[in-house]
Amino acid sequence: MNEQAIKDILADVVRKVLAEECGGRPGSAGMDAGPIPVEISARHVHLSLQDAIALFGADLHPERPLSQPGQFLSAERVRLIGPKGVMDNVAVLGPTRTASQVEISKTDARALGINPPVRQSGETAQTPGIILASSTGILGLSQGVIVAARHIHMHTSDARRFGLKDKDMVDVRLETERPMILKDVMVRVGDNFALSLHIDADEGNSAGWKPGTEGTIIGRSRGGT
Numbered sequence: 001m002n003e004q005a006i007k008d009i010l011a012d013v014v015r016k017v018l019a020e021e022c023g024g025r026p027g028s029a030g031m032d033a034g035p036i037p038v039e040i041s042a043r044h045v046h047l048s049l050q051d052a053i054a055l056f057g058a059d060l061h062p063e064r065p066l067s068q069p070g071q072f073l074s075a076e077r078v079r080l081i082g083p084k085g086v087m088d089n090v091a092v093l094g095p096t097r098t099a100s101q102v103e104i105s106k107t108d109a110r111a112l113g114i115n116p117p118v119r120q121s122g123e124t125a126q127t128p129g130i131i132l133a134s135s136t137g138i139l140g141l142s143q144g145v146i147v148a149a150r151h152i153h154m155h156t157s158d159a160r161r162f163g164l165k166d167k168d169m170v171d172v173r174l175e176t177e178r179p180m181i182l183k184d185v186m187v188r189v190g191d192n193f194a195l196s197l198h199i200d201a202d203e204g205n206s207a208g209w210k211p212g213t214e215g216t217i218i219g220r221s222r223g224g225t
C-alpha cells in the first residue's frame, strides 16, 4: 500500500469520526446520504387553463402520471413555431398552471431561432415568447420560454436526511460513462416532491445519461446561498 492510499484511508476515518461526533451516523445523514435518481426533462410546455382552452377547446386530458406526484403527461401535443424553425409533437404537461411556460434546451432554442435564458421554473419575466399551435388553434405567447435550470426535487423527509433546505445550491457528480460535475443545482423541497435530479436533454446527452443514471451531491456550491 502506498503512502497516498494510507493518507486517504486515514482522512476517511477522521471524516467518519467527526460525522459521528456531530450527531450523524456516517453514510446515513448529511449530503453524502446516498444517490439521487437523475431524469431528463425533454422539451415540454405548461399551459394556463385559458391557453389550453384556446388551443384545444378544453382542459388537458391526463395520459400517464409523471414521477412527481400529481403531475401528468397530457394526451395533447403542440407545435412550437419560432422565427427560424418549428418543432412538432411537443409534450404538454399538466395540470394547468397560472401562467403558460415553454421549457426547451439551448439546442432547441437555436433551431427555433430564439435565445431564452436559463431560469428556474416560474421565473418568466423578460423571457422570449413563441407561437404555439394545435390542430385546432394557434396562440402567441408574449413571454414564457426558458431553458430550465437544473434542480433537485426533494421530499421534506429527503431534505432532512441530506441536511438541506429549499433553495440551497449544491454541486452534483453524475455517475455516467462520461462523468460530469454539475455546479449550482438548486434544491427544491416540498411534501409533493419525489427525490429526483432534473436536467435537460443537452446536459443529459453531454454526460452520457441513460435510464438508471444516478447523481451524488459532492458539496454546497461556492457562492451559493
Ligand SMILES: [Zn+2]
Pocket (backbone or CB within 6 Å): 151, 153, 198
Ligand atoms: Zn423538475
